[in-house]
Amino acid sequence: MNVPFLDLKAHHDPIKAEVMAAIEEVIDKNAFAGGPYVEKFESEFASYCQTEHCIGVGSGTDALWLALLALGIGPGDEVITVPVTFIATAEAISFTGAKPIFIDIEEQTYNMDPTKLESAITPRTKAIIPVHLFGQMANMDPILEIANKHEIPVIEDAAQAHGAEYNGKRAGSMGRLGCFSFYPGKNLGAFGEAGAVVTEDEELSKKIRTLRDHGQAKKYYHDVIGWNGRMDGIQAVILSIKLRRLEKATEARRRNATIYDHLLKIDSRIVTPHQGPNRRHVYHIYSILVSERDLTIEKMKEEGISCGIHYPLPLHKQKPYKQDEGSFPVSEKCSAKFLSLPMFPELSQSQIKSVAATLRNCLSEESAVNNTARQKELNL
Ligand SMILES: Cc1ncc(COP(=O)(O)O)c(C=O)c1O
Missing domain, CATH: 3.90.1150.10 (Aspartate Aminotransferase, domain 1)
Incomplete structure (x- = not known):
């Protein structure tokens, strides 16, 4: 019997008509870059993740990079993560100018081994990124305990873990920031590239909103140097449809x-x-x-x-x-x-x-x- 690794067509066929009608709506409203459909999805996904804020961005890589930038991480800093992950986790750290510091994984869950964490912390450590590999959350309690003791923020790389839970808490809701990818093959996948950051922290959410939109809170008035990291309206409307399922x-x-x-x-x-x-x-x-x-x-x-x-x-x-x-x-x-x-x-x-x-x-x-x-x- 032939069995594909992934069957996106089987996943999308039942929602195709609904998706096509939604895309038509976005086209009719010219809501392509950011806009009301992105805001709607942001609010739905925040509540799905049990967080206050969600910021839609261009990809999971953008989500990690902007999260790190919002925390002020840059050259000379170190960020602790694991070597068993997609390279984007480390690339996002490197693209702030900081250095990824790897620690080993647990043999049973393939996630960050909390017993290896404390000895990797130095005065330069500015963040810790556990990766919820394959859809299972890392052992967050001991990770957060060590991070809190040293006052180091935790960013969850939840790119593979939409809806995963740890003691009833959703992926993305336990660290200072949680980063998601909506790459088409992900559990919640767009029809192209998209990502999101979720957080309880209003200050950080405002910073990321500004950074993803060329450093502007008001059109053409730029407060900081930002980037184009916006989610697009077509992806948002499709993600809303898929989130319901x-x-x-x-x-x-x-x-x-x-x-x-x-x-x-x-x-x-x-x-x-x-x-x-x-x-x-x-x-x-x-x-x-x-x-x-x-x-x-x-x-x-x-x-x-x-x-x-x-x-x-x-x-x-x-x-x-x-x-x-x-x-x-x-x-x-x-x-x-x-x-x-x-x-x-x-x-x-x-x-x-x-x-x-x-x-x-x-x-x-x-x-x-x-x-x-x-x-x-x-x-x-
Ligand atoms: C663990 C992990 N982090 C980050 C990313 C980056 O996400 P994206 O491909 O949306 O940029 C991925 C995507 O595969 C991932 O699996």
């Missing part, structure tokens, strides 16, 4: 993950995702760990099943952020074994069964040896 889609992802778990946990060659206590994982990506990952992906492809790797190299092994091999052992170990299986709300039970059966057929017997050892390590 997000909870149902998230529950479908969670149901699909449970079926995968059930079919794969029994196989000692596979490590399935671990949902931490009191978390709501929203499974933007369903990533397992397997030995001989690249060979397995090739074999799956031959059987018609598309998989992904998020991400093949941790950032400290990428050219712009090169550090010594072995600097972050957990990140390196996991990155070598990550394999993302097809995951989207419309995935059918028979597709999931076919993916699971094909995967188990594609894995060699030898890979059992390595992974049994790992599962014991993880106490799974």
Whole structure:
């Protein structure tokens, strides 16, 4: 059976007529850059995230960069984050002139390891960016406790975690600022590029609003040097339509993950995702760990099943952020074994069964040896 990694057409077909009518409305009202549809979405998304303010911007990368700029971060500063993330997290830091400082991830959740945080703090540390990787929130309580003790603001990179929860609190609502991406493949995806920052802090929200619009609070009166980081009206109106269906889609992802778990946990060659206590994982990506990952992906492809790797190299092994091999052992170990299986709300039970059966057929017997050892390590 052919199974795509992502099926955006299946996701969009049921809302196509509604989307086309909404786009027509934006065209008729000339509300293209910013404007009433962006404001409407901002207010809806703020309330979805349990925050007071939401500022729509051009992308998730813009969201992170503008959040850092609003906190006054620049050359000479350090920002602590993880090497297992999409490169945008580090790029946003670098583009303020500050330096990303990496710390390792937890072996079970693949998120920032809070036990590594305090020793990485220096007098130059001006922010901490935990990334809610794959749709699961990082262990925010200990992270916030350390951050508060040192009076360092936390920016959540929630680009992959729309609607994820930690002790009932929504992604984006726990740090000083939360940053989201609405890249088309995300759990809440636009029909192009878009992003948002959410916050409880009115001062910061005003700063970001000004920065995203050329430093102007009033047209052509510029208070600071800003940028064009606005969300466009067409994306906003589409995001409003999709936001109304997000909870149902998230529950479908969670149901699909449970079926995968059930079919794969029994196989000692596979490590399935671990949902931490009191978390709501929203499974933007369903990533397992397997030995001989690249060979397995090739074999799956031959059987018609598309998989992904998020991400093949941790950032400290990428050219712009090169550090010594072995600097972050957990990140390196996991990155070598990550394999993302097809995951989207419309995935059918028979597709999931076919993916699971094909995967188990594609894995060699030898890979059992390595992974049994790992599962014991993880106490799974
Ligand atoms: C963890 C993370 N941070 C930031 C981004 C950047 O978002 P965008 O692609 O909308 O700029 C992404 C997007 O893939 C992401 O996954």
